[in-house]
Amino acid sequence: MLGFLKEPVVVTAEINVNLVALTVMGLISRLWGLCYPRAVVFDEVYYGQFVSLYMKRIFFVDDSGPPFGHMLLALGGYLGGFDGNFLWNRIGAEYSMNVPVWSLRLLPALAGALCVPLAYQILVELHFSHCAALGAALLILLENSLITQSRFMLLESILIFFILLAVLSYLKFYNLQKHSAFSGSWWFWLLLTGVACSCAVGVKYMGLFTYMLLLTTAGLHFWHMIGDQNLSNVSLLCHFLARGLALIIIPMGLYLSFFYVHLALLYRSGPHDQIMTSAFQASLEGGLARITQGQPLEVAYGSQITLRNVLGKPVQCWLHSHTNTYPIRYENGRGSSHQQQVTCYPFKDVNNWWIVKDPGMQQLVVSNPPRPVRHGHIVQLVHGITTRYLNTHDVAAPLSPHSQEVSCYIDYNISMPAQNLWRVEIVNRESDTDVWKTILSEVRFVHVNTSAVLKASGFICLGASLPEWGYRQLEVVGEKLSKGYHQSMVWNVEEHRYGKSQEQKEREVELHSPTQMDISKNLSFMAKFTELQWKILTLKNEDTEHKYSSSALDWITMDTNIAYWLHPTSGAQIHLLGNVATWASANAAALVYLCLSLWYLLRRRRKIYDIPEDAWQLWMSAGGICAGGWAVNYLPFFLMEKTLFLYHYLPAVTFQILLIPVVLQHLGDHLCRSVLLRSMLSALTVAWLSSVCFVYCTFSPLSYGQPALSPTELRALRWKDTWNILIRKQ
Numbered sequence: 001m002l003g004f005l006k007e008p009v010v011v012t013a014e015i016n017v018n019l020v021a022l023t024v025m026g027l028i029s030r031l032w033g034l035c036y037p038r039a040v041v042f043d044e045v046y047y048g049q050f051v052s053l054y055m056k057r058i059f060f061v062d063d064s065g066p067p068f069g070h071m072l073l074a075l076g077g078y079l080g081g082f083d084g085n086f087l088w089n090r091i092g093a094e095y096s097m098n099v100p101v102w103s104l105r106l107l108p109a110l111a112g113a114l115c116v117p118l119a120y121q122i123l124v125e126l127h128f129s130h131c132a133a134l135g136a137a138l139l140i141l142l143e144n145s146l147i148t149q150s151r152f153m154l155l156e157s158i159l160i161f162f163i164l165l166a167v168l169s170y171l172k173f174y175n176l177q178k179h180s181a182f183s184g185s186w187w188f189w190l191l192l193t194g195v196a197c198s199c200a201v202g203v204k205y206m207g208l209f210t211y212m213l214l215l216t217t218a219g220l221h222f223w224h225m226i227g228d229q230n231l232s233n234v235s236l237l238c239h240f241l242a243r244g245l246a247l248i249i250i251p252m253g254l255y256l257s258f259f260y261v262h263l264a265l266l267y268r269s270g271p272h273d274q275i276m277t278s279a280f281q282a283s284l285e286g287g288l289a290r291i292t293q294g295q296p297l298e299v300a301y302g303s304q305i306t307l308r309n310v311l312g313k314p315v316q317c318w319l320h321s322h323t324n325t326y327p328i329r330y331e332n333g334r335g336s337s338h339q340q341q342v343t344c345y346p347f348k349d350v351n352n353w354w355i356v357k358d359p360g361m362q363q364l365v366v367s368n369p370p371r372p373v374r375h376g377h378i379v380q381l382v383h384g385i386t387t388r389y390l391n392t393h394d395v396a397a398p399l400s401p402h403s404q405e406v407s408c409y410i411d412y413n414i415s416m417p418a419q420n421l422w423r424v425e426i427v428n429r430e431s432d433t434d435v436w437k438t439i440l441s442e443v444r445f446v447h448v449n450t451s452a453v454l455k456a457s458g459f460i461c462l463g464a465s466l467p468e469w470g471y472r473q474l475e476v477v478g479e480k481l482s483k484g485y486h487q488s489m490v491w492n493v494e495e496h497r498y499g500k501s502q503e504q505k506e507r508e509v510e511l512h513s514p515t516q517m518d519i520s521k522n523l524s525f526m527a528k529f530t531e532l533q534w535k536i537l538t539l540k541n542e543d544t545e546h547k548y549s550s551s552a553l554d555w556i557t558m559d560t561n562i563a564y565w566l567h568p569t570s571g572a573q574i575h576l577l578g579n580v581a582t583w584a585s586a587n588a589a590a591l592v593y594l595c596l597s598l599w600y601l602l603r604r605r606r607k608i609y610d611i612p613e614d615a616w617q618l619w620m621s622a623g624g625i626c627a628g629g630w631a632v633n634y635l636p637f638f639l640m641e642k643t644l645f646l647y648h649y650l651p652a653v654t655f656q657i658l659l660i661p662v663v664l665q666h667l668g669d670h671l672c673r674s675v676l677l678r679s680m681l682s683a684l685t686v687a688w689l690s691s692v693c694f695v696y697c698t699f700s701p702l703s704y705g706q707p708a709l710s711p712t713e714l715r716a717l718r719w720k721d722t723w724n725i726l727i728r729k730q
Contacts, residue, residue, distance in 0.1 A: 018133075026114065034102055034109055041152045050062060055082055059266040059284055061276070063539045071261065109151055122136070139692065148564065156650050156651070159204050164654070166211070172189040173186060295495065298438070301371050302499045305495065311486075317456065318346075319352065321386065339391070339405075339410045343474055346473075354382060359378055375424065379423075393405065403479050426442070455478070456476060547724075562645060625658075626662055634652035
């Protein structure tokens with residue numbers, strides 16, 4: 001029974017020394033002196049704020065992308081014991097002792113280091129030689145821009161890691177397809193492809209470019225499988241379902257999970273939640289939830305309410321009125337009704353309160369039992385403080401002459417009758433009998449007489465406001481062309497109480513007091529996710545010209561750089577600059593690949609085959625990944641209307657660098673057919689690699705920030721006039 005103990009237990013393992021050595025060198029290059037400088041470096045001032053908010057569980061919205069990358073940076077802070085207490089207000093600020101700099105920078109550095117062995121493995125899986133794979137890894141290892149970007153609390157290195165991991169996983173899965181379909185390793189690499197793609201997209205939406213490339217590649221491979229007569233229909237269906245599960249369903253589920261964790265962690269109200277809807281704000285601890293806790297759910301006749309415009313851009317605002325009237329004539333000579341002004345006011349104020357009145361009754365209190373207002377009901381809105389009725393008529397609005405003026409009606413006895421009846425339309429209703437609900441219902445107010453819709457003016461979107469006579473508040477109009485739907489036409493009840501006082505003085509006291517009744521309005525996760533995702537996609541900060549912004553054309557020739565950090569006293573500084581030799585070679589490799597591919601295609605069209613079929617398939621598949629990866633990660637930036645920086649090019653240039661050994665091996669194997677030509681190519685390759693090492697060493701002081709260089713040495717590094725190397729005046 002115990003006979004197996006008579007023999008020793010032997011474990012054998014294969015160790016790829018190249019891979020181990022590359023990993024160690026990658027770790028050394030990225031982790032060396034990671035705490036230097038102990039100061040805020042470039043966009044650390046931006047991402048650090050989000051890390052602090054994670055530590056304090058305060059909700060925020062970042063319009064630059066999904067939350068997974070931010071959570072990874074926050075994980076580094078959490079592991080280092082960061083309490084979130086640091087003022088991220090300027091680049092170069094010294095970190096206090098409570099900030100775990102090494103932990104915060106660790107994950108980006110590890111991701112950058114692991115890109116080196118990933119590059120090696122990708123070339124091996126593309127069926128290129130280990131020598132070519134080693135060259136690709138060395139180029140990534142010695143790329144100054146990737147080193148700089150990896151050593152700080154930034155997201156690009158993490159993005160590139162997941163992109164390369166997705167590519168490697170798919171190649172390993174594809175190479176197992178013929179002989180080990182549906183095996184454990186086949187499933188592992190297929191699932192890891194989907195997971196890595198989802199993580200890449202979760203870090204930055206730039207990850208979508210590579211995800212789409214891999215989906216397209218997988219689609220083409222499956223299309224070829226359909227033509228394989230050796231595969232049965234059942235087998236094809238299983239392959240299709242497996243790819244759909246691993247490459248679409250699981251990534252979508254994982255993407256949702258990023259937001260689930262994000263929302264679970266950030267449960268406290270903060271400055272960013274004001275751009276969210278009232279329902280979202282009320283689901284957060286503190287803030288609006290503290291104000292609205294205990295409100296009645298159903299709006300009834302006699303309810304006292306505040307109405308928030310759903311658009312929320314450029315600022316949130318509430319329907320508002322005050323005793324001042326519109327001027328008799330505007331500056332341009334147009335006349336007004338001279339009635340009480342109605343505006344959209346971006347602050348909470350007692351003049352934001354309105355009373356929902358039944359047109360057929362005089363009372364301004366809620367009856368017992370309350371009579372709820374439903375979709376389609378006709379109401380009057382009475383301003384709580386001035387008791388005047390919300391009104392609109394065929395008079396041009398002050399800033400929008402094509403729209404109707406909205407006012408609170410004053411009877412001047414001048415044959416201008418009140419037109420104060422409004423129909424309540426619940427936009428997000430489930431049925432035509434839905435009750436108007438606090439926070440949850442999004443409603444339009446349609447004027448009965450003119451069919452105009454109560455709307456926050458289009459000038460609000462442009463940030464325009466009324467003149468001094470309107471206290472610089474925002475315009476509200478009656479929009480005549482109401483066929484289309486726009487959020488500026490939609491309102492929701494934010495604060496709500498059941499009115500109890502019929503007398504005006506008692507009612508004013510009531511309006512000044514806080515609300516205190518109970519309501520349960522927790523949003524589902526999907527409702528929160530949908531709203532947050534929409535905000536991320538649509539909320540755009542005003543793009544302003546930055547000192548180091550650049551165009552996509554500047555990146556190819558590296559005519560631009562970014563100064564990340566400058567020592568306050570010495571000449572030590574850190575710049576985002578690529579390895580000039582590598583970038584020039586990558587451009588040349590892309591050009592050679594394009595020209596050779598066109599040449600081969602034309603020749604093959606004429607039935608002339610310059611290279612064997614297997615070499616042609618290898619050439620095209622490698623180009624599809626490397627050249628295709630460069631194209632999909634670079635060309636979309638020409639269509640983007642946003643402020644661009646050199647670091648946006650790093651995923652694209654990573655793929656372009658992988659193309660260099662592909663082209664070199666192809667030249668050596670198929671075009672340099674004599675011993676002399678191959679010897680010359682080898683000698684040129686060694687000389688070129690030496691130049692790459694030389695450029696890396698020359699610019700490493702600008703990549704690592706040390707040692708400090710003298711003004712003369714810094715001037716010598718300004719290889720291009722467009723580079724902004726910082727030189728202190730003596």
